[in-house]
Amino acid sequence: MTNYGFFKRPQKKVCFFCKEKVVADYKNIDLLKRFISEQGKILSRRATGNCSKHQRTLAVAIKRAREIGLLPYVAK
Amino acid sequence: MRSYEIMLAINPQLKDEELDSLFDKIKKVITDGKGEITKTNKWGKRKLGYEIKNFTEAIYVVLNFDVDEKIISELERVVRLEERVIRYLLTLQQEKKISKKEN
Numbered sequence: 001m002t003n004y005g006f007f008k009r010p011q012k013k014v015c016f017f018c019k020e021k022v023v024a025d026y027k028n029i030d031l032l033k034r035f036i037s038e039q040g041k042i043l044s045r046r047a048t049g050n051c052s053k054h055q056r057t058l059a060v061a062i063k064r065a066r067e068i069g070l071l072p073y074v075a076k
Numbered sequence: 077m078r079s080y081e082i083m084l085a086i087n088p089q090l091k092d093e094e095l096d097s098l099f100d101k102i103k104k105v106i107t108d109g110k111g112e113i114t115k116t117n118k119w120g121k122r123k124l125g126y127e128i129k130n131f132t133e134a135i136y137v138v139l140n141f142d143v144d145e146k147i148i149s150e151l152e153r154v155v156r157l158e159e160r161v162i163r164y165l166l167t168l169q170q171e172k173k174i175s176k177k178e179n
Contacts, residue, residue, distance in 0.1 A: 027138065068083055068165040069134065072125035
């Protein structure tokens with residue numbers, strides 16, 4: 001089959017937490033900041049490439065960090 | 077007995093002695109309930125993600141402790157009534173269990 005080169009599939013992303021073998025923690029703000037948008041929203045799984053299990057723990061961690069005031073609910 | 081973690085966001089204008097008296101008060105609740113404090117971690121002043129009670133920064137402290145479940149309601153009551161604490165976050169520590177399952 002001829003490969004024309006423009007049908008390249010996007011590379012499959014690997015879950016960061018599976019790869020690094022860490023668990024999302026609400027105290028690790030520098031890590032959590034990588035998974036929120038400029039407005040402070042949690043990035044979707046499509047954007048982060050996380051597996052469903054770790055995306056869930058990540059979402060809980062970000063919400064906890066928001067509650068205690070470490071992360072903003074809405075960033076200006 | 078279960079292990080818990082509490083994070084406190086404390087009024088940044090407090091002096092050291094007032095901070096110590098606050099810690100003693102909270103530690104007393106835990107030790108009176110035959111609990112044990114395993115770790116204390118003082119983060120110091122940090123900026124808040126958003127304004128809480130007109131404060132823009134707070135002193136953060138993390139306490140890890142093992143205590144009976146019955147004491148938790150008393151501890152929460154004390155912390156909630158304490159005006160020096162702006163916010164608190166109490167979480168159950170289950171990290172050990174999770175790592176066992178994964179291995």
